Amino acid sequence: xxxxxxxxxxxxxxxxxxxxxxxxxxxxxxxxxxxxxxxxxxxxxxxxxxxxxxxxxxxxxxxxxxxxxxxxxxxxxxxxxxxxxxxxxxxxxxxxxxxxxxxxxxxxxxxxxxxxxxxxxxxxxxxxxxxxxxxxxxxxxxxxxxxxxxxxxxxxxxxxxxxxxxxxxxxxxxxxxxxxxxxxxxxxxxxxxxxxxxxxxxxxxxxxxxxxxxxxxxxxxxxxxxxxxxxxxxxxxxxxxxxxxxxxxxxxxxxxxxxxxxxxxxxxxxxxxxxxxxxxxxxxxxxxxxxxxxxxxxxxxxxxxxxxxxxxxxxxxxxxxxxx
Amino acid sequence: xxxxxxxxxxxxxxxxxxxxxxxxxxxxxxxxxxxxxxxxxxxxxxxxxxxxxxxxxxxxxxxxxxxxxxxxxxxxxxxxxxxxxxxxxxxxxxxxxxxxxxxxxxxxxxxxxxxxxxxxxxxxxxxxxxxxxxxxxxxxxxxxxxxxxxxxxxxxxxxxxxxxxxxxxxxxxxxxxxxxxxxxxxxxxxxxxxxxxxxxxxxxxxxxxxxxxxxxxxxxxxxxxxxxxxxxxxxxxxxxxxxxxxxxxxxxxxxxxxxxxxxxxxxxxxxxxxxxxxxxxxxxxxxxxxxxxxxxxxxxxxxxxxxxxxxxxxxxxxxxxxxx
Numbered sequence: 001x002x003x004x005x006x007x008x009x010x011x012x013x014x015x016x017x018x019x020x021x022x023x024x025x026x027x028x029x030x031x032x033x034x035x036x037x038x039x040x041x042x043x044x045x046x047x048x049x050x051x052x053x054x055x056x057x058x059x060x061x062x063x064x065x066x067x068x069x070x071x072x073x074x075x076x077x078x079x080x081x082x083x084x085x086x087x088x089x090x091x092x093x094x095x096x097x098x099x100x101x102x103x104x105x106x107x108x109x110x111x112x113x114x115x116x117x118x119x120x121x122x123x124x125x126x127x128x129x130x131x132x133x134x135x136x137x138x139x140x141x142x143x144x145x146x147x148x149x150x151x152x153x154x155x156x157x158x159x160x161x162x163x164x165x166x167x168x169x170x171x172x173x174x175x176x177x178x179x180x181x182x183x184x185x186x187x188x189x190x191x192x193x194x195x196x197x198x199x200x201x202x203x204x205x206x207x208x209x210x211x212x213x214x215x216x217x218x219x220x221x222x223x224x225x226x227x228x229x230x231x232x233x234x235x236x237x238x239x240x241x242x243x244x245x246x247x248x249x250x251x252x253x254x255x256x257x258x259x260x261x262x263x264x265x266x267x268x269x270x271x272x273x274x275x276x277x278x279x280x281x282x283x284x285x286x287x288x289x290x291x292x293x294x295x296x297x298x299x300x301x302x303x304x305x306x307x308x309x310x311x312x313x314x315x316x317x318x319x320x321x322x323x324x
Numbered sequence: 325x326x327x328x329x330x331x332x333x334x335x336x337x338x339x340x341x342x343x344x345x346x347x348x349x350x351x352x353x354x355x356x357x358x359x360x361x362x363x364x365x366x367x368x369x370x371x372x373x374x375x376x377x378x379x380x381x382x383x384x385x386x387x388x389x390x391x392x393x394x395x396x397x398x399x400x401x402x403x404x405x406x407x408x409x410x411x412x413x414x415x416x417x418x419x420x421x422x423x424x425x426x427x428x429x430x431x432x433x434x435x436x437x438x439x440x441x442x443x444x445x446x447x448x449x450x451x452x453x454x455x456x457x458x459x460x461x462x463x464x465x466x467x468x469x470x471x472x473x474x475x476x477x478x479x480x481x482x483x484x485x486x487x488x489x490x491x492x493x494x495x496x497x498x499x500x501x502x503x504x505x506x507x508x509x510x511x512x513x514x515x516x517x518x519x520x521x522x523x524x525x526x527x528x529x530x531x532x533x534x535x536x537x538x539x540x541x542x543x544x545x546x547x548x549x550x551x552x553x554x555x556x557x558x559x560x561x562x563x564x565x566x567x568x569x570x571x572x573x574x575x576x577x578x579x580x581x582x583x584x585x586x587x588x589x590x591x592x593x594x595x596x597x598x599x600x601x602x603x604x605x606x607x608x609x610x611x612x613x614x615x616x617x618x619x620x621x622x623x624x625x626x627x628x629x630x631x632x633x634x635x636x637x638x639x640x641x642x643x644x645x646x647x648x
Binding site: 029048 | 352353354355356368369370371372373374375379380382385386387388389390406408514531532533536538541542543547552553554555557563573574576577580584588640641642643646648
């Protein structure tokens with residue numbers, strides 16, 4: 001079933017009981033990040049819907065009062081076996097919400113609790129239209145458009161069709177810089193990752209999944225706007241900052257952080273979505289793609305770093321190895 | 325004007341134009357954290373209101389579509405001169421929202437843009453009922469109760485009256501542990517701070533304001549539920565974790581992190597709200613106070629750490645010294 005039909009089905013089903021009034025996004029870690037752009041789109045553009053974005057276990061233990069049979073609950077887990085996320089989808093069905101699940105594995109436990117199951121592609125050369133982030137965003141766009149008519153709906157879908165080429169071109173263009181980054185910083189015990197707006201969780205995800213989880217490098221994501229209200233005091237020429245300079249609305253926040261870093265820092269790894277051509281998907285909606293754009297380009301940085309450090313991205317000390 | 329009157333005034337004023345439909349909390353850094361428990365209360369308990377919590381500059385540059393004349397916008401800045409936050413309050417008035425500002429300085433720029441100005445007390449021995457966090461929470465409780473009738477409203481207000489003694493008793497009881505913490509960890513270049521639920525931003529605030537800003541120690545807050553989905557791979561006996569084990573709903577998340585840390589980590593600094601007596605404010609509402617409770621107790625840890633390190637909490641290298 002296509003996304004448009006899924007959402008119109010849900011809207012039809014919920015109409016006799018007052019319609020859809022809220023959308024919840026819940027997942028863990030990297031998957032939690034994956035849902036952020038969809039959440040951010042709905043939160044900033046919807047006038048009527050209540051929107052939530054929760055790490056699965058937090059959601060299970062707090063269960064906001066607004067969540068119920070008029071909610072759409074969107075969950076995601078790559079292998080579909082993350083226990084907390086499986087429980088959220090199960091709970092969604094129990095309370096009569098519409099449960100949409102995204103997973104790579106259609107036979108997983110998570111898939112078993114989806115009223116609607118969307119499979120996504122995974123890998124470094126896929127059509128980005130089939131990626132988890134873009135599928136989640138298309139769900140959000142569809143909900144927004146069917147609920148309130150979103151004026152940029154067609155423009156957004158057009159941009160989705162252009163995005164894959166634009167992103168891979170940027171990644172290819174970044175190969176040399178990524179290699180230089182890896183060589184220069186391979187021995188750093190700590191790196192901060194900074195971003196804002198739609199890219200906030202691209203920074204989070206690179207910090208917790210790539211650096212901490214896959215490379216055992218200390219890290220934290222910092223919101224570029226928050227940087228000046230505490231974190232910037234640890235800035236000095238020895239501390240590396242990966243700065244994701246977004247395309248669009250919150251770019252001035254990233255610019256301001258960059259200006260400061262150039263003055264008082266030295267180890268600055270800049271990824272600039274504007275310079276890397278994100279605007280080519282269309283000026284009006286380009287900012288919606290910041291997250292996925294940086295994620296695609298940063299994968300090159302991750303690969304090169306892993307290679308230079310002789311530390312494969314697949315290596316773990318706890319996950320898949322011990323109970324927790 | 326008292327909080328009850330402020331909210332009933334706003335509700336009366338907004339009634340002819342459709343009533344209050346959303347509440348936005350915006351501030352920067354430590355003040356941004358301060359607003360979190362109020363936001364979390366409204367987000368989890370309100371069935372009707374849209375709730376937002378934004379770092380001021382992000383809000384200014386994205387301006388969610390739902391924000392308008394039916395919104396209440398709550399801002400806070402200690403000295404009342406944080407430019408981004410002042411701009412949010414100004415914007416609130418321009419768009420016809422109700423602007424409530426919290427500040428320590430009634431003559432500040434921020435106070436000038438408040439339809440309602442609430443002054444709070446500041447310091448280590450104040451009546452916590454007059455603190456920024458509790459005033460913000462009382463605003464949230466009042467909005468919730470007047471809009472939707474909150475069944476725990478009276479219980480919450482009763483707990484507020486008990487909270488000051490309960491919190492200071494816990495801080496006094498923690499003096500020795502705080503001193504031991506400071507002696508043991510004074511040379512650490514990095515510490516993580518972990519928490520969940522209402523305490524999520526108590527962890528954030530200790531990480532960015534106390535450790536990074538005031539002590540120039542590398543840090544990051546980690547959500548206890550997210551810990552297992554990436555960050556936990558950096559756990560080893562050498563990495564210090566400050567764990568805020570909450571009272572209430574999300575305690576199992578913190579417990580799980582604690583169990584893991586005891587097995588694979590070694591430098592564990594545990595603050596347990598249950599053991600420290602937070603329950604004495606009343607079982608049903610104790611969890612609402614996790615943030616402020618940990619903040620009060622952690623101040624003892626901060627003071628002792630600053631003393632051991634000969635690095636006053638007031639020392640800065642950039643703030644108040646350079647332009648940014």
